[in-house]
Amino acid sequence: MNNKVLYHIKDKAIWVVFVLLFIAFTIANPRFITPNNLITIARQVSMYGIASIGMTFVILLGGIDLATGSIITFVNILCAYFMVHNGLNMYVAILLSLVVATLIGTLNGFMVSTVGMPALIATFATQTIFAGLAYLLSGGSPINGFTEKFKMIGQGYVGPIPVPVIIMIICFAVGSFILNKTYFGRYFYAVGGNEEAAQLSGIRVGRVKYLVYSLSGLFAGLAGIVMLSRTNSGQPTAGIGYEFDVITCVVLGGVSVTGGFGKLSNVIAGVLIIGGLTNGMVLMNVSSYTQMVVKGLVLAFAVGFDCIQKRKHSN
Template sequence: MKAKGAIKQNAIWLVFIGMVIIFSVANPTFVKPTNLIAISRQIAVYGIASIGMTFVILIAGIDLSIGSIITFVNIFCAWLMVNQNMPMWPAVLLSLLCATLIGVLNGFMVASIGIPALIATFASQTIFEGISYLISGGMPISGFTKAFDLFGKSSLGPVPVCAIIMIVCFLVGGFILNKTYFGRYFYAIGGNEEASELSGIRVNRTKYLIYALSGFFAGLAGIVMLSRTGSAQNTAGKGYEFDVITCVVLGGVSVNGGVGKMSGVVAGVLIIGSLTNGMILMNVNQYMQMVVKGIVLAIAVGIDCMSKKRQAV
């Protein structure tokens, strides 16, 4: 029984190893150091943003505004540095503050007003996508100082700084879930919100915190993306919420709430990053990649739902 449980718990990592083997055989370039470094840069944005999404899904919520927050931070931070001549660090910190406040707004709509998370975050997605266009006039913004390369292009030895930022964020996320009472609240609310309220947990305040954290991590992902691309685009984060949700659910975080680990999310991020990179190396076109990712998401959610039904029997 213990062996069976261990296999089930580590199945996601076995899938990742199997995928690496398949892509390595199909194209030996996949395991070359230069490509592995490229993958680590590519998954940094997904990885950082997935931490906040993990918290949200753990309480059986959803945050569709992540992609728009990434775009907004791209445009706003670039606008501050280029159009307003603001120094890099104040621009970065102000952008992260705005991203966190967007999360607080989502928390207000969900917790205080009672708008379903799907609708509330979709509204935020639409609002801040529009605000991004208004700030930039629909045009890309570029011309940053060399120092801004720190977040997305620089490396510490062979390891990209953006990968280090992602690893630190995962460690912080894991610490919050495993070592703080807030983490226990996340699981409790996702398991049974009414029981959590009756046991003395301030559910609404916790939701504010969770959506604020989601906004912050999405904003940090936006900073990393802006530094990596060197140009703020109005479509920078478009569709990223889909990939981030896929990473989280594939990593074993239940869409029904209350179940999931940060280590599983790490595996989910690695799988999606490797899948995307492997398909590019195999010359799979963009639209077929969308089909494959959609199938992966459907399978991951389907497995979660079937598991939930079996437990209920």
């Protein structure tokens, strides 16, 4: 009984931290809790939230995807290039861009699963490659000139709710369905918990890795499309550093860095905390360098806490 109570306390602790953070920033600056600012936070976290779903799958597998930020950037530029320089219909441009994003994820899966490269090195390589390709494709300059219809994706509303937030909610619903209602989701946990045991039980580990990294690329690509529409400009630096924030959101949400444990529902809290933390520090005029220090400390704390919990469990 005590163990069950302890488990539920740990499970809900992230939401307690979320509430306390919002209370603290509201006391420090009452503008933080205004409807306009909350909508701003919701828009800002939508990109983190969408990309964090794919990252959750990867980390559940015991892997890492450092290419997330570069995929966001490359899709940002590629979709803009398709629409502005090639004159493609927005739906065709979006579809082709998402296919490319998925293929980049599949490339990561190939290097990790078939070639046997460590995920850290494989995804760092693709991070560098596609960051460079984004500059080459854009010539280092922004790409502008989109239709009003395309702008609706990142700037529109359905009633009082921003469209990016609706997209994020749908993505979380799809991600939760995959994890909780499909056998693929169970495979993610099994491979992350013990890859060798999963292999012996008949799970095709290689295929699971291909699927997970492909999904990570797809969700990162979708985040890139939303960002492009929201900023109304294809920028060759759009997604720089996003992989750090996305990883922090996922780990802060309780997904174990060693794989096999975590829930998407808590990742939502991690996303909101990082979004609220970033917005709150901006309102308080905290310098960007100090923000980097704070976010680094948050990531270190989250990973350290996970490692301590794992050590206690193993003992």
